[in-house]
Amino acid sequence: xxxxxxxxxxxxxxxxxxxxxxxxxxxxxxxxxxxxxxxxxxxxxxxxxxxxxxxxxxxxxxxxxxxxxxxxxxxxxxxxxxxxxxxxxxxxxxxxxxxxxxxxxxxxxxxxxxxxxxxxxxxxxxxxxxxxxxxxxxxxxxxxxxxxxxxxxxxxxxxxxxxxxxxxxxxxxxxxxxxxxxxxxxxxxxxxxxxxxxxxxxxxxxxx
Amino acid sequence: xxxxxxxxxxxxxxxxxxxxxxxxxxxxxxxxxxxxxxxxxxxxxxxxxxxxxxxxxxxxxxxxxxxxxxxxxxxxxxxxxxxxxxxxxxxxxxxxxxxxxxxxxxxxxxxxxxxxxxxxxxxxxxxxxxxxxxxxxxxxxxxxxxxxxxxxxxxxxxxxxxxxxxxxxxxxxxxxxxxxxxxx
Numbered sequence: 001x002x003x004x005x006x007x008x009x010x011x012x013x014x015x016x017x018x019x020x021x022x023x024x025x026x027x028x029x030x031x032x033x034x035x036x037x038x039x040x041x042x043x044x045x046x047x048x049x050x051x052x053x054x055x056x057x058x059x060x061x062x063x064x065x066x067x068x069x070x071x072x073x074x075x076x077x078x079x080x081x082x083x084x085x086x087x088x089x090x091x092x093x094x095x096x097x098x099x100x101x102x103x104x105x106x107x108x109x110x111x112x113x114x115x116x117x118x119x120x121x122x123x124x125x126x127x128x129x130x131x132x133x134x135x136x137x138x139x140x141x142x143x144x145x146x147x148x149x150x151x152x153x154x155x156x157x158x159x160x161x162x163x164x165x166x167x168x169x170x171x172x173x174x175x176x177x178x179x180x181x182x183x184x185x186x187x188x189x190x191x192x193x194x195x196x197x198x199x200x201x202x203x204x205x206x207x208x
Numbered sequence: 209x210x211x212x213x214x215x216x217x218x219x220x221x222x223x224x225x226x227x228x229x230x231x232x233x234x235x236x237x238x239x240x241x242x243x244x245x246x247x248x249x250x251x252x253x254x255x256x257x258x259x260x261x262x263x264x265x266x267x268x269x270x271x272x273x274x275x276x277x278x279x280x281x282x283x284x285x286x287x288x289x290x291x292x293x294x295x296x297x298x299x300x301x302x303x304x305x306x307x308x309x310x311x312x313x314x315x316x317x318x319x320x321x322x323x324x325x326x327x328x329x330x331x332x333x334x335x336x337x338x339x340x341x342x343x344x345x346x347x348x349x350x351x352x353x354x355x356x357x358x359x360x361x362x363x364x365x366x367x368x369x370x371x372x373x374x375x376x377x378x379x380x381x382x383x384x385x386x387x388x389x390x391x392x
Contacts, residue, residue: 003231033381045217050218072356083346104300119341125270132269139368
């Protein structure tokens, strides 16, 4: 029962924060991925970095149960799947979590996306034996360094997994601060703004 | 109004940390499979079965893999991971409600899509459906999505997380650069 209460509290917090940082808004995803507004990338890098530093710091201090770590296996399918996901993520502006959250926030195209997701997941369930026999969906769960008490092997067994975790987290945090607001060149100013353009844009929350 | 990235990033990072401190790292995409399994099992009850020793298994090889852990979740939907995703949707709904919802012009398609591809609802919905299909197929092939692999994985210095993130951005950035040339 208590795990269900935790699921409700942590899940609701996650959904609310995703919405508040703009991750449920496909405009921000599109502008991050076409490199014209990296606000969301900075948010995500900072978040992963903060999570990393707190988790590995907590594990070193004995405050966080190492057994809670859940490291996924690395195999060729991770890269192929990542490429597929990336293409659909950019085209729609939704990933699995933010798509569901966006549908809940009132976006109808996200609801259609979620329906497509259910069919895509079902298609994988049916075609799984093919990938399995191709031998590209199993591998080893590895962390960068050796984490004391964890059941995972390390890519660099002689390095402390906790320390390298804190360093990796710090690198992500510093990257978030160093990342510019945009990478692609700003286009030449449009000859004339169409009437109401500014108010429309502000409706999308892009003039925050 | 969205949160400033420093505040938003800190808040999101604290949620990631709370999840691993109290239960386990965040992940979402598996629950698409679980819901599919629940729907499938509702239509064809013999899809998920319980054996004499109490273990769950399935006629579907994917649901039966890893000792039937997915089959077990299908048979018992009131479990942490499934409720987590439902709660995530509730949280997003509440947050959206408090900021007075998605603007009317955004409900069918985002501005960035409209600026590049016009007003056709059918066009946007077909693309959204196809994207959902490709994303979830890819996420299941990879064994996780943006939350499980990229966020939770990189947080734990998982090699799989770095590989996944490299693949996702290698496809996503060129796709977005090609598809969304007009800025909003």
